[in-house]
Amino acid sequence: xxxxxxxxxxxxxxxxxxxxxxxxxxxxxxxxxxxxxxxxxxxxxxxxxxxxxxxxxxxxxxxxxxxxxxxxxxxxxxxxxxxxxxxxxxxxxxxxxxxxxxxxxxxxxxxxxxxxxxxxxxxxxxxxxxxxxxxxxxxxxxxxxxxxxxxxxxxxxxxxxxxxxxxxxxxxxxxxxxxxxxxxxxxxxxxxxxxxxxxxxxxxxxxxxxxxxxxxxxxxxxxxxxxxxxxxxxxxxxxxxxxxxxxxxxxxxxxxxxxxxxxxxxxxxxxxxxxxxxxxxxxxxxxxxxxxxxxxxxxxxxxxxxxxxxxxxxxxxxxxxxxxxxxxxxxxxxxxxxxxxxxxxxxxxxxxxxxxxxxxxxxxxxxxxxxxxxxxxxxxxxxxxxxxxxxxxxxxxxxxxxxxxxxxxxxxxxxxxxxxxxxxxxxxxxxxxxxxxxxxxxxxxxxxxxxxxxxxxxxxxxxxxxxxxxxxxxxxxxxxxxxxxxxxxxx
Amino acid sequence: xxxxxxxxxxxxxxxxxxxxxxxxxxxxxxxxxxxxxxxxxxxxxxxxxxxxxxxxxxxxxxxxxxxxxxxxxxxxxxxxxxxxxxxxxxxxxxxxxxxxxxxxxxxxxxxxxxxxxxxxxxxxxxxxxxxxxxxxxxxxxxxxxxxxxxxxxxxxxxxxxxxxxxxxxxxxxxxxxxxxxxxxxxxxxxxxxxxxxxxxxxxxxxxxxxxxxxxxxxxxxxxxxxxxxxxxxxxxxxxxxxxxxxxxxxxxxxxxxxxxxxxxxxxxxxxxxxxxxxxxxxxxxxxxxxxxxxxxxxxxxxxxxxxxxxxxxxxxxxxxxxxxxxxxx
Numbered sequence: 178x179x180x181x182x183x184x185x186x187x188x189x190x191x192x193x194x195x196x197x198x199x200x201x202x203x204x205x206x207x208x209x210x211x212x213x214x215x216x217x218x219x220x221x222x223x224x225x226x227x228x229x230x231x232x233x234x235x236x237x238x239x240x241x242x243x244x245x246x247x248x249x250x251x252x253x254x255x256x257x258x259x260x261x262x263x264x265x266x267x268x269x270x271x272x273x274x275x276x277x278x279x280x281x282x283x284x285x286x287x288x289x290x291x292x293x294x295x296x297x298x299x300x301x302x303x304x305x306x307x308x309x310x311x312x313x314x315x316x317x318x319x320x321x322x323x324x325x326x327x328x329x330x331x332x333x334x335x336x337x338x339x340x341x342x343x344x345x346x347x348x349x350x351x352x353x354x355x356x357x358x359x360x361x362x363x364x365x366x367x368x369x370x371x372x373x374x375x376x377x378x379x380x381x382x383x384x385x386x387x388x389x390x391x392x393x394x395x396x397x398x399x400x401x402x403x404x405x406x407x408x409x410x411x412x413x414x415x416x417x418x419x420x421x422x423x424x425x426x427x428x429x430x431x432x433x434x435x436x437x438x439x440x441x442x443x444x445x446x447x448x449x450x451x452x453x454x455x456x457x458x459x460x461x462x463x464x465x466x467x468x469x470x471x472x473x474x475x476x477x478x479x480x481x482x483x484x485x486x487x488x489x490x491x492x493x494x495x496x497x498x499x500x501x502x503x504x505x506x507x508x509x510x511x512x513x514x515x516x517x518x519x520x521x522x523x524x525x526x527x528x529x530x531x532x533x534x535x536x537x538x539x540x541x542x543x544x545x546x547x548x549x550x551x552x553x554x555x556x557x558x559x560x561x562x563x564x565x566x567x568x569x570x571x572x573x574x575x576x577x578x579x580x581x582x583x584x585x586x587x588x589x590x591x592x593x594x595x596x597x598x599x600x601x602x603x604x605x606x607x608x609x610x611x612x613x614x615x616x617x618x619x620x621x622x623x624x625x626x627x628x629x630x631x632x633x634x635x636x637x638x639x640x641x642x643x644x645x646x647x648x649x650x651x652x653x654x655x656x657x658x659x660x661x662x663x664x665x666x667x668x
Numbered sequence: 669x670x671x672x673x674x675x676x677x678x679x680x681x682x683x684x685x686x687x688x689x690x691x692x693x694x695x696x697x698x699x700x701x702x703x704x705x706x707x708x709x710x711x712x713x714x715x716x717x718x719x720x721x722x723x724x725x726x727x728x729x730x731x732x733x734x735x736x737x738x739x740x741x742x743x744x745x746x747x748x749x750x751x752x753x754x755x756x757x758x759x760x761x762x763x764x765x766x767x768x769x770x771x772x773x774x775x776x777x778x779x780x781x782x783x784x785x786x787x788x789x790x791x792x793x794x795x796x797x798x799x800x801x802x803x804x805x806x807x808x809x810x811x812x813x814x815x816x817x818x819x820x821x822x823x824x825x826x827x828x829x830x831x832x833x834x835x836x837x838x839x840x841x842x843x844x845x846x847x848x849x850x851x852x853x854x855x856x857x858x859x860x861x862x863x864x865x866x867x868x869x870x871x872x873x874x875x876x877x878x879x880x881x882x883x884x885x886x887x888x889x890x891x892x893x894x895x896x897x898x899x900x901x902x903x904x905x906x907x908x909x910x911x912x913x914x915x916x917x918x919x920x921x922x923x924x925x926x927x928x929x930x931x932x933x934x935x936x937x938x939x940x941x942x943x944x945x946x947x948x949x950x951x952x953x954x955x956x957x958x959x960x961x962x963x964x965x966x967x968x969x970x971x972x973x974x975x976x977x978x979x980x981x982x983x984x985x986x987x988x989x990x991x992x993x994x995x996x997x
Contacts (some may be wrong), residue, residue: 218970219899234882236975237752321908379753389979390806390956536808543947543982543991544968545960611990612826613722615911620718 184647186658191575193657195281197643200570202288203250203563204636210246211633216626233298236411241380245295245307252284252314253408256359257566258413264662265308265420266353267332272324279317286310315368318361320329325354338425340433348433349424352416355437359444360409366448367402370395384551388544397450405447407555407562408466412440414562415473418513421569423667428479432472439469470525477514484510508575508585510667512568516561519593523557523600544607553603560629564592567636572654573662574639583649587635594627722910728841729903731925733940735918737773737844739766742996748867748874749881752977757870758789764867764875765803765994767917767940768846769826769858771838774820777858778829778836786861790816790833792823796857806956818985819854826989844916846908846946846992852960852984855949855993864997866951868980871996872963876943878936878974883975885935885942890974894933895920895944896967897974902926905967912967914989915945943974946992958983966990 179282188194211217212226226235259280263273280288287310326332332343340348371393374380383400386392392400416436419429443465449458481504488503490494495503506513531539531550539547571584598621609617646652703768740763750757778794781787787796800814822831827849828842850858859865873992876885884890891898894917903925904913918940921927922932935942947962959981965974969991972978982991 213776214970236888237754237881239750239972291839385979388808388957388959390809390954513908532856536810540808541746541983543986543988544959545973545979545980586876612910615722615907615909617718618911619908623714 179492184654187647189281190258192277192662193660194198194654195260195277196257196570196573197254198281199260199284200567200636201640201643202285203253204633204640206246206250206253206288206292208633208637209638211629214400226553227295229240231299232296234296238241238295238548240382241375244380244384248311249288249291251410252287252311254410254562255314255347256284256408258279258410258417258503259317260415261417261569261662262321262353262357263324263423265417265665265666266325266350268324274318274321276324276349279313279320283310283313283315283317287314312370315361318357318364320352322361323352325357327351327354333511336425338429340430349420349429349438351414352433352436352440353413355440356409356413356416359440360406360413361446361448363402363405363409366398367406367542370398370402374399378617384548385544387547388540388553395457401447401450403555405444407558408443408469411558411562412436412469415517416474418565418569419476421572421662421666422476422480422483422513425475426479432475432479435468435475436472439465439467443469454560456570467663473517477517480510480514487666490591507581508589509572509581510569512585512589513565515589516565516568516592518560519596520561523561523596524554527554527600546606550603555597557599560592560596564588564632573665575656584635584639590631591628591631591635593628595625595632598628605668638665672780688873720909722897722909725839726906728845728912728913729925730841731903731916731919732844733916733921733923734917734941735767735921737765737767737770737917740764741766743871743875746879748877749978750870750873752975754881757874758869759868759874762867762871763995764871764939764940765820765935766995768824768946770843770917770993771845771847771854772843774837774850774858775829775838777861778831780858782836782860787857793821794819794854796853798856800935801953801958804956804957810958811958812958812984817853818851818987819857820850821876821987824849824987830941842914845914846917848914848939848946848989848992849987850951851987852982854987855953858993859951859995862995864995865940866949866993867996868952869950869961869963872948872950873976875937875939876935876964880936881976884933885939885976886933888933890943890971891931893920893929894931894943895965897944897965897971897976898947898968900910900944900967900971901959910989913968914992917941917945919945945990946990947980949991949993960984962991 188198191304209226209230210459212222214223217223217226226232232664259276263276286306289312290303290306294300294307325351327346330345332347332350333348334341342348370460381399383395383403386396419432423578424432443462446458446461446463446465447463447501449455452458454461484507485503487496488506489499492499568585568590571581571588576584602618602625605614605617605621643654647654696784707827724847743759743764744954745761747756747758749755751764755756777930778787781796782794786854787794794830795816798812798814798817801812803809803811805812820829821827822829828839829847829849830837830839856866869872882888884894886894893902896902896912898912899907900912902914902915905911905915920930920938923968933943934940942964944965946964947965947966950961950963952961960983962980962982963976963978965971965980966977973980982988
């Protein structure tokens with residue numbers, strides 16, 4: 178009994194254990210449900226999976242299933258970010274316990290019963306539990322906002338190198354607070370239309386109505402919700418990575434106000450789509466996105482500079498190659514910000530290009546082509562967020578030496594191969610006709626499948642290792658159970 | 669072979685204390701070098717294959733489906749379930765073509781229409797007069813003014829209609845395939861020439877679905893030999909080279925063609941190809957947008973896009989090897 182109790186205590190009462198469970202859950206869902214679409218459907222794997230698991234897939238409910246699937250995965254990702262926050266930032270123990278408890282029960286209910294409802298017949302009790310899960314996560318979010326309240330003197334900066342107000346208020350904490358509060362409000366922004374459309378399963382995918390000139394308030398709300406939630410997950414992760422790397426100094430002092438401003442303005446712009454301000458909402462969104470992205474850029478500049486300085490400290494006058502070597506010598510520290518930079522190729526760059534040339538190029542193509550760009554670029558962003566989390570998780574595990582190199586570079590290379598494939602696939606119509614595209618499509622599909630497949634394989638290996646470790650009396654888990662993330666912030 | 673062991677150690681542990689989970693990969697320097705070369709070679713091969721040219725005139729299997737492309741069928745007036753969420757709508761009675769307009773039919777139209785002055789040559793394209801649409805100045809809306817608009821391009825390698833200066837002919841093997849590489853104007857012009865019109869989206873969907881809530885014209889589920897869709901392994905596709913190609917109209921009628929057995933996939937009213945093969949232009953012109961809508965999915969999309977309520981749209985000048993049409997009257 179003690180055996181089970183100790184493991185349970187580690188998995189559900191320590192930050193690293195909770196993160197491990199959530200990653201494992203996402204991994205399982207991704208692996209299983211990834212077999213229902215794309216090439217897996219082409220080669221017949223989908224049909225086998227549907228039969229083997231007894232799934233009940235009604236054609237008219239595909240969009241509803243997908244919406245629940247996205248929410249199930251997203252809630253687990255939000256849980257991981259929350260665990261990271263409660264592990265990294267100072268807060269009262271009650272809040273930490275209550276938040277972690279609520280969000281853990283919440284995301285598990287959401288994931289298990291949401292997927293049960295969506296894919297295995299419509300047991301409405303499951304739907305109720307799914308909604309209960311989402312509600313618990315919402316309450317956890319409210320508690321998180323209270324816990325992060327930055328004007329409490331206990332949370333004022335201790336180190337003058339961190340961005341702060343004259344009163345001592347920690348601007349990094351304000352940025353976390355702003356992201357948390359706007360996330361909770363933006364969740365409401367989705368909950369209202371979710372209740373409206375979800376009642377009777379009459380849902381739609383935003384990418385399917387993008388060209389309609391007239392959209393209802395509820396439709397605008399759904400479109401706004403999905404955009405802002407992903408953006409906020411990315412903003413929160415950027416702040417988390419900054420905390421882990423101990424982002425400080427002049428760059429941080431400039432970045433934090435920008436991040437706060439960007440987060441608030443971005444949200445105001447998105448919420449504005451359901452108000453009479455809708456015609457200028459996009460402009461407000463651009464205004465908000467710019468400082469947020471600048472703040473991320475400053476984190477990148479600072480961290481790369483630090484990696485180079487630390488890596489060449491023993492040299493009197495390092496040359497370019499020595500600096501480059503220092504920059505990339507630790508893939509788990511270099512990787513997160515590299516992925517943020519790579520995101521500009523897969524997501525931001527594509528988005529800006531589309532916005533600039535929308536009517537001249539993209540709206541000349543059929544809607545189904547535009548849909549590929551729309552879904553492709555946010556899938557790519559989601560995947561990048563996942564890889565950054567995995568890299569931080571790799572550091573949490575204490576990976577060292579060649580394994581650290583292998584793990585870190587595998588994530589970077591495999592994901593970038595896959596995402597580069599996705600990006601070229603999205604944009605293929607710029608340089609190849611429909612009639613001539615098949616060999617290129619095949620090559621890109623191989624790149625995507627290879628990259629994502631290897632990434633999943635790597636994750637599976639890590640998960641198996643962690644499972645085996647759990648059976649050891651003094652496995653790695655015993656150390657993880659007592660070490661908190663705040664103790665492992667970079668020096 | 670020189671053994672090379674990759675080991676890892678935990679934070680703060682000496683190698684001697686390393687736990688059993690140490691990963692040991694057996695390899696050697698020579699093998700690693702060969703592996704790198706093999707990976708580089710594989711990557712190069714993949715890139716080369718990805719850039720391989722496609723033979724757009726690869727031989728097309730010839731099959732006769734036996735379905736009359738000149739046939740029309742009556743759709744009665746009355747209610748039906750419209751859209752994914754089964755809204756109840758009503759149409760008047762109308763007749764609709766049993767199949768998509770074929771390449772032969774369109775070539776015949778062009779020969780007649782050119783002689784009548786209904787269409788004309790404009791460089792490498794055929795154009796015809798369209799009276800224009802009302803412009804509302806809505807964001808992203810483009811003006812469709814009265815004038816000559818593209819019916820079909822003649823210089824596109826995917827165009828199966830050829831013009832020798834006097835007569836339009838059909839590329840051999842494509843006679844009974846659906847007409848493609850035709851703009852919305854070209855589809856609209858064809859129907860108008862024969863005193864018919866493009867179906868509205870409602871008319872199209874009722875003809876495809878009948879009066880129940882089925883997602884596909886033939887029923888609840890889709891199998892590979894129900895329709896021509898992406899990677900459906902029909903006799904016309906080669907996913908290593910040219911990908912999907914059109915199938916003759918009415919091909920999926922339960923016949924066996926060589927070794928390939930089709931399922932009878934007619935709609936409740938006896939229409940063929942209402943799912944897959946080619947997207948079909950519909951006639952609605954909506955206020956505030958210049959896009960025209962298509963229905964039915966095509967040879968280039970996955971099965972989910974073959975559901976009867978799925979919509980696609982494009983500018984009315986858009987042409988594609990995966991877009992055709994049929995008429996109503």
